[in-house]
Amino acid sequence: NIPSLQDVFKDNFILGTSLGVNEIYNTEGPDAQLIKKHFNSLTPANELKWDATEPQEGKFNFTRSDRIVEFAEENDIAVRGHTLIWHSQTPNWVFYDGEGNLASKELLYARMKHHIETVVGRYKGKIYAWDVVNEVLEPADGLPNGLRNSLWYQIAGEEYIEKAFEFAHEADPEAILYINDYNTHIPEKRDYLYDLVKRLKDKGVPIHGVGHQTHIGVFYPPVRELDQMIEKFKDLDVEQEVTEMDMSIYLNDNQKYDTFPEYLQIAQANRYKEIFDIFKKHADELSAVIFWGKDDLNTWLRTFPVRRNNWPLLFDERLQAKYAYWAIVDPS
Numbered sequence: 001n002i003p004s005l006q007d008v009f010k011d012n013f014i015l016g017t018s019l020g021v022n023e024i025y026n027t028e029g030p031d032a033q034l035i036k037k038h039f040n041s042l043t044p045a046n047e048l049k050w051d052a053t054e055p056q057e058g059k060f061n062f063t064r065s066d067r068i069v070e071f072a073e074e075n076d077i078a079v080r081g082h083t084l085i086w087h088s089q090t091p092n093w094v095f096y097d098g099e100g101n102l103a104s105k106e107l108l109y110a111r112m113k114h115h116i117e118t119v120v121g122r123y124k125g126k127i128y129a130w131d132v133v134n135e136v137l138e139p140a141d142g143l144p145n146g147l148r149n150s151l152w153y154q155i156a157g158e159e160y161i162e163k164a165f166e167f168a169h170e171a172d173p174e175a176i177l178y179i180n181d182y183n184t185h186i187p188e189k190r191d192y193l194y195d196l197v198k199r200l201k202d203k204g205v206p207i208h209g210v211g212h213q214t215h216i217g218v219f220y221p222p223v224r225e226l227d228q229m230i231e232k233f234k235d236l237d238v239e240q241e242v243t244e245m246d247m248s249i250y251l252n253d254n255q256k257y258d259t260f261p262e263y264l265q266i267a268q269a270n271r272y273k274e275i276f277d278i279f280k281k282h283a284d285e286l287s288a289v290i291f292w293g294k295d296d297l298n299t300w301l302r303t304f305p306v307r308r309n310n311w312p313l314l315f316d317e318r319l320q321a322k323y324a325y326w327a328i329v330d331p332s
């Protein structure tokens, strides 16, 4: 009978996890039990992405996302919406006209508006925060302002970002609207994100939060960069959340272990502790810390970037608490 994570951190921040609908089909099974005990915020990992909710134009499917939202409601757990506008897991039809040419800006905006209205509108009052745009920055693409060279950008330029926030705000004026991205600790990308949020706020765009995915490793990045990642946005009048935390044990794509080396279990635990100390220090800025999955079986890092075992989370493949769990729960 171990301590509940949401209790341990109740004076600091919301504590969440992402999940797949398969984890809660059995609402009393071991996965669902673990979720109910430890987490007070849930993010559907795939069920609210465009390819899941509107695979064909105008044909919406909410079976799986409804199931998660109902489970959350029954158990008094908050839900984060992930995600409305992204370059990935978005059907191709969104970007093309009937003839195989890129859609016009007008057509693209009409589709965006209808999609966002329908999805956000359905969960009005049930989903407290939305990742309105996800991963819109990619400095390596070489575009001005560090923007990603996505089809969104190619059709509409930077403007699609503000349109997305405006449509989402119209659909649910109470929802907290986030921009979400990874590697936001890297100074170059962090600063592009800061400048983008500032531009949007200066224009009066309804943007309320910055989400730091925080997919990190046992040996990178330096803890100081995670500290500065949060510090940087303090003066912008936005909420911040750690939205997708996990900690890969690998340094590159070529490594592969069959079992989790003991020294890495210990290194991982120490590092989780160090990082949670930083998060606690920033409790006034951070409204939530959310893991991308709860256990080492249900983690995307077993297939990304290559197929291999990985042990990035607080609970192991058998849902047992790891050293990493004890390291962040230990009050000393």
Ligand code: XIL
Residues within 6 Å of the ligand: 045, 046, 134, 213, 244, 300
């Ligand atoms: C991942 C899911 O966990 C996987 O199941 C899916 O195959 C690919 O997407 N950043 C994000 C998330 O914003 O949406 C991604 O989720 C992980 C990286």
